[in-house]
Amino acid sequence: MKRVLVTGGGGFVGSNIVRQLCQEGIECLVLGRSHYPEIEALGVRCLQGDICNPAFLLDCCRDVDTVFHVAALAGIWGRWEDYYRINVQGTENVLAACTKNKVRHLVYTSTPSVVFNGKDIVNGDEQLPYANRFLCHYARSKVMAEKMVLERSGKELLSCAIRPHLVWGPGDPHLIPRLLERGRQRQLKKVGNCTNLVDISYVENVAEAHILAAKNLETKGTASGQPYFISQGEPVNLWDWIDELFQRMDIPRIDSCVPFSLAYAAGTVLEGLHRVFKPAKEPKMTRFLAEQLAKSHFFSIARAQHDLGYKVRISTEEGMERLYRSL
Secondary structure, three states: OOEEEEEOOOOHHHHHHHHHHHEEEEEEEEEOOOHHHHHHHOEEEEEOOOOOOOHHHHHHOOOOEEEEEEOOOOOOOOOOHHHHHHHHHHHHHHHHHHHHOOOOOOEEEOOHHHHOOOOOOEEEOOOOOHHHHOOOHHHHHHHHHHHHHHOOOOOOOOOEEEEEOEOOOOOOOHHHHHHHHHHOOOOOEEEEEOOOEOOOOOEEEHHHHHHHHHHHHHOOOOOOOOOEEEEEOOOOOHHHHHHHHHHHOHHHHHHHHOHHHHHHHHHHHHHHHHHHHHHOOOOOHHHHHHHHHOEEEEEEEEEEHHOOOOOOOOOOHHHHHHHHHHH
16 A cells, blocks of 8 residues: 545544554545544645545545545434435445546445344354344445445455444544433433343554455455454443443443333334424434344454454453543
């Protein structure tokens, strides 16, 4: 890799990829919706624009050998039109720009939600089929986008997909802040029997996995057309992990618990009410969230270890200490 483009390079995962690339002396361009002073201070050029603009993307990919397509509309609530435009059509635009500019390698940031069908997943691997029922537009749009990326991997453009699960760490603008906010407001209840195990992923490990994937595409090429689950390698009990986080941050322990069936029913009702009366505001509970909070979902990282040489360099314990210090 000599010159790379990172879409969404100002975001949480994207910025960590950029920092690691800069440490290796690789020239980086960042495509984002704004300029990012901390990223530009690394000597990175920020290209301000929209991945939904094909002409802009075509120009961004000129003289680039590798693209990390990290940009996406995340979340579990919103309009399908927005998720489709950004996650599906945006990815189509990235693929077209890569092809026209003869970019050789593409690493796509996906999600384990593409295989989540509402049931427990215990040590699942990449043989799991794509989900066929969707309770949030994000998962559905990411399935469509990942399929495009992997199906088009060939001689002209080698591509693969990275599926990190519950990414966290210093600077996290999503998972940890939302947990802390709900905890402080006493708005979080335990769901189900509280024995569910889930994967978590420290952001620096996730960033390294992306770079290892790009290096594989550049050399061996065995990652071409393949998806890879990425995590800490050992699942955690979701509610024990949250309890420890709250304890360290002096937030009251979650004492109340509701059955999964009740949380799911509440999600059904709230979704219906919000669609009618508050379509722009995310409900406090949805069916997808109820399943995520009550079910086990953790995956094997054996394929990433074998193909990419992925290792968990920052342990969960060390990552949590770094997180606490940052908070």
